[in-house]
Amino acid sequence: xxxxxxxxxxxxxxxxxxxxxxxxxxxxxxxxxxxxxxxxxxxxxxxxxxxxxxxxxxxxxxxxxxxxxxxxxxxxxxxxxxxxxxxxxxxxxxxxxxxxxxxxxxxxxxxxxxxxxxxxxxxxxxxxxxxxxxxxxxxxxxxxxxx
Amino acid sequence: xxxxxxxxxxxxxxxxxxxxxxxxxxxxxxxxxxxxxxxxxxxxxxxxxxxxxxxxxxxxxxxxxxxxxxxxxxxxxxxxxxxxxxxxxxxxxxxxxxxxxxxxxxxxxxxxxxxxxxxxxxxxxxxxxxxxxx
Numbered sequence: 001x002x003x004x005x006x007x008x009x010x011x012x013x014x015x016x017x018x019x020x021x022x023x024x025x026x027x028x029x030x031x032x033x034x035x036x037x038x039x040x041x042x043x044x045x046x047x048x049x050x051x052x053x054x055x056x057x058x059x060x061x062x063x064x065x066x067x068x069x070x071x072x073x074x075x076x077x078x079x080x081x082x083x084x085x086x087x088x089x090x091x092x093x094x095x096x097x098x099x100x101x102x103x104x105x106x107x108x109x110x111x112x113x114x115x116x117x118x119x120x121x122x123x124x125x126x127x128x129x130x131x132x133x134x135x136x137x138x139x140x141x142x143x144x145x146x147x
Numbered sequence: 148x149x150x151x152x153x154x155x156x157x158x159x160x161x162x163x164x165x166x167x168x169x170x171x172x173x174x175x176x177x178x179x180x181x182x183x184x185x186x187x188x189x190x191x192x193x194x195x196x197x198x199x200x201x202x203x204x205x206x207x208x209x210x211x212x213x214x215x216x217x218x219x220x221x222x223x224x225x226x227x228x229x230x231x232x233x234x235x236x237x238x239x240x241x242x243x244x245x246x247x248x249x250x251x252x253x254x255x256x257x258x259x260x261x262x263x264x265x266x267x268x269x270x271x272x273x274x275x276x277x278x279x280x281x
Contacts, residue, residue, distance in 0.1 A: 002264070010266040014259065033228035036252075039236040040223075043251040046239055047259075112211075 002058040003082055003110050004092055015051040018044055061086040068134065078114040084129045098128040148172060149270075155210035157270025159261065161202065164272040166279050169203075178213045185247030186217055189234075190276035193221050193250070196231040204260035204271035207248070217248035218260055221276075 002008050022044040028037040060066065066087045069080045085095055092110065093103040099121065109117055109125075117125070148168065149158050164172075166187075174183040190201060198221050205218030221235075234242055235250065242249045260271050 004265075006266070007264045010262070010264060017258070035228040035231060035236045036223060036226070039228075039231070039239070040252050042236065042239045047251070115213075 001079065001082065002054050003086070003107075008055070008058055011051055011055055015048065015055065018048050018051065022048065058086065062089065064089065081114060081125060081129065081131075082110050084131055088129060090129070095125070095128055099124045151210040154263070154267055154269070156263070156267070157208060157272070159268035160270045161261075162270060162272045164274050166274060169272065169274065173207060176212070179207070182207055182214065182217055182247045185245065186219075187279060189219075189242075189246040189248070189250055190274075190279050192232040192234065194276040194279065196226045196228070196235075198222060198226055198276050200273060201250070201276050202253075202257070202260060202271050202273050204269070205248070208270070208272055216243065219248060219250040220253050220257060220260060221250050223252040 002011055022041070025037065025040055025044075061083055064087070066083075069083055069087070071077060071080050085092070092106040096103045096106045114122065114125075148162055148164065152158050170183060174180045186203070186207075193201060200222040201219055202221075203217055203219045205216065206214035207217035228236075234245060239249075239251075261268060263269055
């Protein structure tokens with residue numbers, strides 16, 4: 001997932017390089033085994049599609065058209081925090097200033113999908129992003145007895 | 148093998164490594180061992196087709212405690228393409244599921260693994276899949 005402008009630019013460059021490489025094998029060298037050509041073609045296409053998707057997702061978030069984020073799994077909460085920041089047009093540096101930390105710390109949190117953040121700091125991030133729940137959250141508790 | 152740098156990567160470069168060294172350095176917890184099992188399966192399939200060199204990178208080759216997968220590319224010159232497993236040709240979409248990671252042919256992909264998402268250079272490891280025992 002693209003998290004900032006620098007990654008956005010790097011991803012665009014990588015995409016251009018791959019698209020050029022994909023053009024270069026077309027038409028394929030007749031001396032190459034057809035399965036070699038196919039393996040290369042499929043690999044390029046897979047990577048190109050993935051980068052295009054990442055770019056489209058980032059551009060969509062940045063467009064300002066997104067007002068709510070939906071998650072189906074509590075594990076997706078960190079992703080929602082990152083998306084919310086981008087959708088607000090807030091840079092990692094701006095978020096860092098709001099919660100009183102360094103830009104690099106936010107970059108680490110996001111790269112690590114907020115895996116190592118403390119709960120009180122996580123709440124500060126959510127507040128800084130102006131996040132609120134719409135309605136209430138229904139939390140299921142697995143119903144099994146321990147032996 | 149040098150220690151990880153401040154970004155949690157090997158310093159830029161390609162480090163030749165044996166399978167035993169890779170296990171010792173990177174298969175350090177159950178999640179990482181799961182990834183290594185998939186990687187071994189992929190390397191055995193590549194060895195059957197005569198592949199002699201695979202470069203491995205991504206978050207698996209970093210200080211990250213629980214990487215999701217590995218990223219790799221393989222030297223595809225001189226391979227016996229009739230023997231190359233469909234997972235590398237027709238069915239590359241299934242690689243993630245079967246191998247816990249992805250392997251692509253070298254060309255156009257080498258620069259990919261040697262920089263991160265932000266363009267920071269990072270080190271990768273190289274090994275010969277034919278030397279994988281058992």
